[in-house]
Amino acid sequence: MPNQFTFVRDILDLGGDSFWGFVAAIAVWAAPITGFVSLIGLVAVWLERKISAHIQCRLGPMEVGPHGLLQTLADGIKLLGKEDLVPDKADRVLFALAPMIVFAATYVSFAVLPFSQDGVIVDLNIGIFFIAAVGSLEAIGVVMAGWSSNNKWSLFGAIRAATQVVSYEVPLGLTLLAGVVCAGTMSLNEMTMAQEGWIWSWFIFRNPFMWAVFLIYFTASLAECQRAPFDLPEAESELVSGFHTEYSGMRFAVFFLAEYGKMYVVSALGVVMFFGGWYSGIPMLDNIGGLPGNLIGAGIMVTKSMILVCVQMWIRWTLPRIRLDQVMDICLKYLLPLALGLLMLVALWQGILPGEKRFGIVMIVAMIFAFLKMRTMVRNVMSKSSQQIELPVFKV
Amino acid sequence: MNWEAIIFWALATMVIAPALAIVFSKNIVHMAFWLLATLVGVAGLYLLMGADFLGMTQIFVYVGGISVLLLFGIMLTNNEPVYLRKLVKRPKLLPALTVGALVFFVMLRALVSTEWAQNPVEPEATAPALGMYLLSEFILPFEIVSVVLLVVLIGAAFIARRDGTGDPK
Numbered sequence: 001m002p003n004q005f006t007f008v009r010d011i012l013d014l015g016g017d018s019f020w021g022f023v024a025a026i027a028v029w030a031a032p033i034t035g036f037v038s039l040i041g042l043v044a045v046w047l048e049r050k051i052s053a054h055i056q057c058r059l060g061p062m063e064v065g066p067h068g069l070l071q072t073l074a075d076g077i078k079l080l081g082k083e084d085l086v087p088d089k090a091d092r093v094l095f096a097l098a099p100m101i102v103f104a105a106t107y108v109s110f111a112v113l114p115f116s117q118d119g120v121i122v123d124l125n126i127g128i129f130f131i132a133a134v135g136s137l138e139a140i141g142v143v144m145a146g147w148s149s150n151n152k153w154s155l156f157g158a159i160r161a162a163t164q165v166v167s168y169e170v171p172l173g174l175t176l177l178a179g180v181v182c183a184g185t186m187s188l189n190e191m192t193m194a195q196e197g198w199i200w201s202w203f204i205f206r207n208p209f210m211w212a213v214f215l216i217y218f219t220a221s222l223a224e225c226q227r228a229p230f231d232l233p234e235a236e237s238e239l240v241s242g243f244h245t246e247y248s249g250m251r252f253a254v255f256f257l258a259e260y261g262k263m264y265v266v267s268a269l270g271v272v273m274f275f276g277g278w279y280s281g282i283p284m285l286d287n288i289g290g291l292p293g294n295l296i297g298a299g300i301m302v303t304k305s306m307i308l309v310c311v312q313m314w315i316r317w318t319l320p321r322i323r324l325d326q327v328m329d330i331c332l333k334y335l336l337p338l339a340l341g342l343l344m345l346v347a348l349w350q351g352i353l354p355g356e357k358r359f360g361i362v363m364i365v366a367m368i369f370a371f372l373k374m375r376t377m378v379r380n381v382m383s384k385s386s387q388q389i390e391l392p393v394f395k396v
Numbered sequence: 397m398n399w400e401a402i403i404f405w406a407l408a409t410m411v412i413a414p415a416l417a418i419v420f421s422k423n424i425v426h427m428a429f430w431l432l433a434t435l436v437g438v439a440g441l442y443l444l445m446g447a448d449f450l451g452m453t454q455i456f457v458y459v460g461g462i463s464v465l466l467l468f469g470i471m472l473t474n475n476e477p478v479y480l481r482k483l484v485k486r487p488k489l490l491p492a493l494t495v496g497a498l499v500f501f502v503m504l505r506a507l508v509s510t511e512w513a514q515n516p517v518e519p520e521a522t523a524p525a526l527g528m529y530l531l532s533e534f535i536l537p538f539e540i541v542s543v544v545l546l547v548v549l550i551g552a553a554f555i556a557r558r559d560g561t562g563d564p565k
Contacts, residue, residue: 094426094429124448125448125521125523126448126449126452126521126523129449129452129456129523130452132456133452133453133455133456133460134455135460136455136456136459136460136461136464137455137459137460139460139464140432140459140460140463140464140467143464143467143468143471144429147425147467147471155471158471159468159471159472162464162465162467162468163468165464166460166461166464166465169460169461186523
């Protein structure tokens with residue numbers, strides 16, 4: 001019989017029509033994703049500690065494994081062994097449920113994220129909308145955690161998170177719409193395929209306004225992930241640690257994992273929308289096909305996404321946290337009108353010159369020129385304003 | 397029983413059980429979370445019927461947006477237990493029952509008189525068709541709704557001003 005459940009149609013082909021086949025198919029697909037999310041968490045936490053350390057002229061974890069590579073694993077084992085504490089007056093059910101909801105909201109997005117041409121679990125025709133929708137569920141878990149902890153710092157953190165996430169969904173949605181306008185589809189796979197070819201066919205180069213859209217997307221996604229400079233929900237210096245103040249052990253680890261998973265999801269979405277997904281930008285490399293082609297594609301996709309994750313970390317350890325009123329100002333007074341205007345310009349360009357790829361060359365040249373110009377300007381200002389500081393050098 | 401039926405009954409339970417829990421719960425924050433479960437269940441039913449875009453919109457707008465704002469409001473109010481028998485007072489009982497029964501019969505009538513499709517059609521992408529309809533056949537209602545929403549937005553912002561007169565300080 002025809003199945004109506006569009007979402008799991010592809011999964012179902014594996015399990016046939018029986019219910020248990022369906023359940024087994026879901027389990028088969030869930031296993032690698034669980035592994036991937038854990039691996040991303042493991043690597044990203046290590047990267048964060050290393051990047052923060054090097055930015056602050058420290059070494060970071062060095063003891064466990066080469067350059068502390070296994071430190072996160074050791075920490076994970078420690079968190080597993082910790083006592084599971086629940087505050088006395090907490091709402092026990094909601095308290096237990098909150099980390100699960102936060103994690104599930106991130107985890108589900110991986111079902112539609114493409115890794116390579118055939119490396120996507122479900123190529124949903126509304127993939128980008130799906131990710132935006134389930135991403136907004138995270139706020140529910142955060143609010144639940146904050147309220148059920150019965151701690152005023154937690155509640156403050158949760159309320160900040162709710163305000164921030166709901167507000168930034170608006171500019172984020174508009175930037176996603178700009179990507180949809182460029183690609184003419186909401187399927188992440190088709191969106192990537194629209195950027196096939198040389199590097200200048202990527203949307204960020206091809207459309208003269210997409211780089212600005214990307215900046216807005218990136219800012220809004222930082223706020224969605226509650227990363228610095230938008231980390232008010234867990235501002236350590238004000239709210240102990242915000243909505244997860246009362247969480248310890250494995251429950252805290254789940255929150256942590258969800259945060260890094262979410263960082264990967266927004267980065268991967270950014271890569272698909274602006275940086276050509278799994279395409280390397282060199283047609284010869286992309287046309288290999290088959291298993292090797294898919295493996296190369298997945299490697300490129302994960303590398304690009306991890307680069308964006310590293311940029312998120314770089315920003316976190318560079319910029320100070322902003323105030324709540326500034327958060328709202330940035331969203332409603334600047335990002336929202338800018339995103340609206342850019343959406344119109346992007347649509348206009350797309351309407352006048354659909355499928356025009358060669359303009360990307362001009363954009364790439366302009367970007368390189370702007371970068372070099374900016375670098376000399378910054379260097380001039382730096383050399384004038386302050387004397388050179390001798391940085392300590394570590395010998396390993 | 398095939399898997400579709402199992403999922404349908406699971407989702408139906410997920411819609412109805414929390415709805416009952418909203419009525420009988422004493423804690424207003426719990427009520428909000430139960431409402432959320434109901435809304436997710438409804439989204440699941442939409443998805444089961446092949447209305448993928450509608451289902452995701454339900455999650456995006458109701459679960460991710462409106463519910464959060466609802467919770468936001470509730471958490472800032474006092475947290476006293478709400479008792480059903482205190483809410484239902486005797487003078488209010490008769491009109492409440494009348495209105496409830498009326499709504500119930502209207503919905504029952506709609507349920508009985510509708511010709512439900514017996515042979516399910518193969519699901520297809522609904523988003524492009526929805527977009528085409530919104531910008532061709534239903535452009536007038538679509539525009540009217542957007543203007544009404546804009547008016548609501550401006551009105552709410554006006555009322556929420558501290559002095560209510562509308563001149564900026």
